[in-house]
Amino acid sequence: MAEAVVRLLYTTLLYLLLPLALLRLYWRGRRDAGHRQRWRERLGWITPLPPGGLWIHAVSVGEVRAALPLIEALLQRYPDQPVLVTTTTLTGSRQVRAALGERVQHVYAPYDLPGAVARFLHRARPRQAIIMETELWPNLLRQCARAGIPVLIANARLSERSARGYARIRRLSADLLRDVTLIAAQAEADAARFRTLGASRVQVTGNLKYDLQLPADLPQRGQALRGALLGGQRPVWIAASTHAGEDEPVLDAFATLRAQWPELLLLLVPRHPERFDGVAALCQQRGFGVIRRSEQRPCAADTAVFLGDSMGELLLFYAAADLAFVGGSMVPTGGHNVLEPALLGLPVLFGPHMFNFSEAGARLLAGQAAWQIADATELATRVAQLLADPELARQCGQRGRDLVEQQRGALARLLRCIDTLR
Secondary structure: OHHHHHHHHHHHHHHHHHHHHHHHHHHHOOOOHHHOOOHHHHHOOOOOOOOOEEEEEOOOHHHHHHHHHHHHHHHHHOOOOOEEEEEOOHHHHHHHHHHHHHHOEEEEOOOOOHHHHHHHHHHHOEEEEEEEOOOOOHHHHHHHHHOOOOEEEEEEOOOHHHHHHHHHOHHHHHHHHOOOOEEEEOOHHHHHHHHHHOOOOEEEOOOHHHHOOOOOOHHHHHHHHHHHHOOOOOOEEEEEEEOOOOHHHHHHHHHHHHHHOOOOEEEEEEOOHHHHHHHHHHHHHOOOEEEEHHHOOOOOOOEEEEEOOOOOOHHHHHHOOOEEEEOOOOOOOOOOOOHHHHHOOOOEEEOOOOHHHHHHHHHHHHOOOEEEOOOHHHHHHHHHHHHHOHHHHHHHHHHHHHHHHHOOOHHHHHHHHHHHOO
């Protein structure tokens, strides 16, 4: 009875917030019209799809990239079965289209409203739902359970911080976890937190991000980009997936480094497209010459910053760099995927806030393949150390690449889980 009351209050709140959510889409559409397009899909109004397909939900860019090895394997394993991929964000949607094209169906996931979810499921008619990482939506899970659709939470992670949040609504958390068929956790620590919240069917399958397969020609394309646009032999430091509040310390560190390495180029890649213009302006205010990727012209001798203002090219940018700082970690966002630059053989730096990637970050630190820094001063010190000692940078990068290769295998274990639910 208490669970029903909590669920009713939750759903009522969502209905009250719906006008604000739609208004936010309209407002964000002032900068990028894509936010205003296909808004009806978010209410479950999608074109009816062939029944019996596999449905994979990946909220945004990071989850889509993590899901790509799984999606590619499913397309090969079940060539006659339709695959539907949903995202929540516009950037995630664009990543799906860039990586998978027309080989999959793609729509936005519905808001977690009973009517919207029921309408979506009636039109999508999947035989199985695979939800990436930790997208636990009570009404979506309940509607899947009622429709007899098994739900697998794949590559599931649950930080201590998130677990504390779910524990505050323990009744609702336990209720929604009963609607999950199987949780495939990244690590034993994640599995233990899910069990503490009330999950009964949990397996540890490993982190799918270790199974990333890089295009064979990626290193060559990275070097081609470096030669054509980034000044050839100049050392290149990439600061990737930065969030608001991180660009300033990155630029502070860069200013310190330029005093010793005036030829150093910063490849700065903000996480969200709506920040591209503001970050470019910030660089210019600091006195740095800026070339943007969208300009499609090479860096001049006085160019200090190359701004990666494109989508879907982060791996290419990593392949063109010498060492990497991964953002979302100097502000309490929780970090981003540090395994991608490690697999490309780059020394990796990240900040103190890595709760969303704690296992991967800890493994790289233990393997002496990464450094965790606290502020701009320490960031400048570590980058300077790696620039001054190319052999140290090479060894660090090689250790990171070997570590990622050794941890592969999550994909095979996850496919076995999917097979058991068919």
